[in-house]
Amino acid sequence: MSEMTPQAEQPILVARNLARYFDVSRPWLNRVIEGQPRLILKAVDGVDFAIRRGETLSLVGESGCGKSTVARLVVGLYRPSKGSIAFEGVDLASLNSRAKMQPVRRRFQMIFQDPYASLNPRWRVADIIAEPIRAHRILTDRAQIRRRVDELLRFVGLSPADGEKFPHEFSGGQRQRISIARALSSNPDFLVCDEPTSALDVSVQAQILNLMKELQRELGLTYLFISHNLAVVYHISDRVGVMYLGRLVELADVEALFAQPQHPYTRMLLDAIPDLEMSGRPRTPVAGEVPNPLNPPSGCAFHPRCPYANERCKRERPEFKPAPAGGMVACHAVEERRLPEARAVDPPVLPA
Amino acid sequence: MTRAPANRALLDVRNLRVEFPTRRGNLVAVDDISFHIDPGEVLGVVGESGAGKSLTGAAIIGLLDPPGRIAGGEVLLEGRRIDNLGYEQMRRIRGREIGAIFQDPLTSLNPLYTIGRQLVETIQTHLDMNAAQARAHAVKLLQEVGIPAADRRIDHYPHQFSGGMRQRVVIALALCANPRLVIADEPTTALDVSIQAQIITLLKRLCREHGTAVMLVTHDMGVIAETADRVAVMYAGRIAEIGPVRDVIKQPKHPYTVGLMGSIPKITRRDERLAQIDGSMPRLNAIPPGCAFNPRCPRVFARCHVERPDLIDVERSRVACWLYDEESPRLRAAGDE
Numbered sequence: 001m002s003e004m005t006p007q008a009e010q011p012i013l014v015a016r017n018l019a020r021y022f023d024v025s026r027p028w029l030n031r032v033i034e035g036q037p038r039l040i041l042k043a044v045d046g047v048d049f050a051i052r053r054g055e056t057l058s059l060v061g062e063s064g065c066g067k068s069t070v071a072r073l074v075v076g077l078y079r080p081s082k083g084s085i086a087f088e089g090v091d092l093a094s095l096n097s098r099a100k101m102q103p104v105r106r107r108f109q110m111i112f113q114d115p116y117a118s119l120n121p122r123w124r125v126a127d128i129i130a131e132p133i134r135a136h137r138i139l140t141d142r143a144q145i146r147r148r149v150d151e152l153l154r155f156v157g158l159s160p161a162d163g164e165k166f167p168h169e170f171s172g173g174q175r176q177r178i179s180i181a182r183a184l185s186s187n188p189d190f191l192v193c194d195e196p197t198s199a200l201d202v203s204v205q206a207q208i209l210n211l212m213k214e215l216q217r218e219l220g221l222t223y224l225f226i227s228h229n230l231a232v233v234y235h236i237s238d239r240v241g242v243m244y245l246g247r248l249v250e251l252a253d254v255e256a257l258f259a260q261p262q263h264p265y266t267r268m269l270l271d272a273i274p275d276l277e278m279s280g281r282p283r284t285p286v287a288g289e290v291p292n293p294l295n296p297p298s299g300c301a302f303h304p305r306c307p308y309a310n311e312r313c314k315r316e317r318p319e320f321k322p323a324p325a326g327g328m329v330a331c332h333a334v335e336e337r338r339l340p341e342a343r344a345v346d347p348p349v350l351p352a
Numbered sequence: 353m354t355r356a357p358a359n360r361a362l363l364d365v366r367n368l369r370v371e372f373p374t375r376r377g378n379l380v381a382v383d384d385i386s387f388h389i390d391p392g393e394v395l396g397v398v399g400e401s402g403a404g405k406s407l408t409g410a411a412i413i414g415l416l417d418p419p420g421r422i423a424g425g426e427v428l429l430e431g432r433r434i435d436n437l438g439y440e441q442m443r444r445i446r447g448r449e450i451g452a453i454f455q456d457p458l459t460s461l462n463p464l465y466t467i468g469r470q471l472v473e474t475i476q477t478h479l480d481m482n483a484a485q486a487r488a489h490a491v492k493l494l495q496e497v498g499i500p501a502a503d504r505r506i507d508h509y510p511h512q513f514s515g516g517m518r519q520r521v522v523i524a525l526a527l528c529a530n531p532r533l534v535i536a537d538e539p540t541t542a543l544d545v546s547i548q549a550q551i552i553t554l555l556k557r558l559c560r561e562h563g564t565a566v567m568l569v570t571h572d573m574g575v576i577a578e579t580a581d582r583v584a585v586m587y588a589g590r591i592a593e594i595g596p597v598r599d600v601i602k603q604p605k606h607p608y609t610v611g612l613m614g615s616i617p618k619i620t621r622r623d624e625r626l627a628q629i630d631g632s633m634p635r636l637n638a639i640p641p642g643c644a645f646n647p648r649c650p651r652v653f654a655r656c657h658v659e660r661p662d663l664i665d666v667e668r669s670r671v672a673c674w675l676y677d678e679e680s681p682r683l684r685a686a687g688d689e
Contacts, residue, residue: 202616203612205615210626210628231616232617234618272545273545274573289517
């Protein structure tokens with residue numbers, strides 16, 4: 001898709017030092033009586049990325065790494081605790097009135113993971129799709145809205161007659177098509193897709209991924225794509241960011257990341273993908289588990305699971321900066337060039 | 353060729369049919385399927401949601417939720433029929449001879465008891481051991497499934513374990529009476545990829561060491577490719593294709609398997625478009641006549657709309673598709689065009 005990206009253009013969305021903390025303390029009285037401290041969960045803790053117009057940036061990571069929180073921050077479902085998000089150079093936090101917010105809000109939309117939960121079961125499909133059109137007053141004439149809804153339904157591979165039905169009459173894949181039609185109804189440029197195919201069967205997932213790629217080509221959409229499935233991410237992305245415990249550990253072009261992963265965590269994740277080609281490549285399980293985010297390890301959060309960790313990794317948190325081999329990486333070992341060639345990961349010692 | 357003599361098979365399922373009676377008639381969720389599992393073998397059962405793969409597993413261990421019921425066929429474990437046993441008899445087989453692992457480890461463990469108590473109870477139900485012996489056995493099992501500090505962790509409650517550790521406990525629970533067969537229903541679906549790899553490796557190793565056969569039910573072809581010896585692909589309550597895992601994955605025969613393999617994104621090849629199968633699996637009340645896959649099949653011909661294909665031997669696999677029937681070319685020439 002790179003040939004379609006206009007050269008030297010300002011990114012459509014920039015996140016700077018983005019963070020979101022959640023207060024998960026016990027109630028005040030318990031804290032006083034039991035003498036417990038406040039507990040702050042740093043779901044996202046200082047994330048920087050920029051998304052270019054027309055590209056797909058994916059965020060991958062295991063559950064609890066903060067990737068969905070980033071998605072929600074970007075669309076404004078959460079307010080950042082720290083840092084900023086700028087859309088076409090405009091800081092979203094500065095849009096403090098509805099009048100200022102609405103023209104920008106219209107331009108980005110979200111597709112959620114579970115198409116069973118994200119569609120109102122009591123509304124007809126046509127009304128669900130028309131809601132953003134009405135909310136943003138893009139069209140007001142009923143007949144015009146109807147025509148637009150029919151067009152959107154055809155666009156996502158459904159028929160205009162489906163508009164009269166209710167969500168329960170559709171399969172999971174069709175519902176996700178309805179979600180996409182709704183997201184497209186306000187003519188957005190930017191879609192945040194939070195695990196849009198995780199709840200779908202693989203043959204249906206292929207349909208939705210193909211549809212998303214076609215729509216991107218035809219409408220010039222920009223995607224922020226959140227997924228835990230590395231194969232899906234490889235298929236859909238231009239660039240990929242890998243998250244671990246609320247931070248980005250690596251960000252690179254998709255081909256570079258999959259061919260020559262830098263960060264030890266990225267390498268382990270890639271090694272953990274099941275070998276469908278049956279090439280006999282031994283699948284190296286990642287040792288250990290994601291630590292409790294309430295009490296993250298000191299220094300580099302990955303050090304307890306990392307086969308290359310040393311004293312510095314335990315002490316000092318690595319900065320997220322350009323790596324010698326390209327891309328951005330947060331790893332002392334990469335910076336000090338003491339990692340073996342990418343892909344040649346020694347099997348880590350397993351607890352089991 | 354894949355059909356071993358029935359007397360050698362550990363589990364032999366013959367013409368199994370599972371129905372759900374409803375006000376509008378019977379829904380047939382598993383429709384006349386037959387397969388076997390040899391001792392120590394890992395049979396993968398793969399399919400999309402609603403294909404009937406989990407119900408097949410549940411029917412074998414007698415855990416079908418009412419009103420679902422076995423409406424036909426038989427299930428033989430080491431030559432003995434187990435589908436018509438009473439509740440008490442079946443309860444003794446479950447755990448002792450057939451272990452079960454389910455998708456969500458939280459629902460298979462009782463949150464009110466320590467895992468030690470649950471393990472000891474299961475061990476004492478099935479094996480002749482006193483409390484101290486059972487506890488020692490439980491600690492040994494926990495060590496075997498890779499739980500650190502097992503002698504301390506045994507007194508913890510399920511909520512004190514992470515998802516991956518819980519699934520290890522469930523595996524220990526399933527293997528504690530040394531069953532001959534384990535039915536694992538989506539054992540890694542609720543887990544992250546890194547933990548998934550750990551659990552699959554563990555399950556494979558333990559079953560090899562104990563000589564346990566596994567029926568591995570999953571929707572994840574990757575897990576099947578790594579684990580199974582043979583694989584059965586299910587579609588709309590029937591087996592579409594069954595054969596050695598390498599054949600099914602590398603040279604799928606049934607058009608559904610071909611489409612399924614093509615639609616999986618791979619990290620070795622980046623295509624602009626994934627091969628896709630249009631449409632979705634029919635609902636149970638609207639299964640088309642003939643081959644259930646015919647509305648989505650790219651190679652459909654007249655016979656597929658009329659006659660339902662049974663499994664036909666093709667090389668080392670068995671495939672339920674008229675493309676592989678000797679009669680078809682003649683019928684096709686006469687019927688089409």
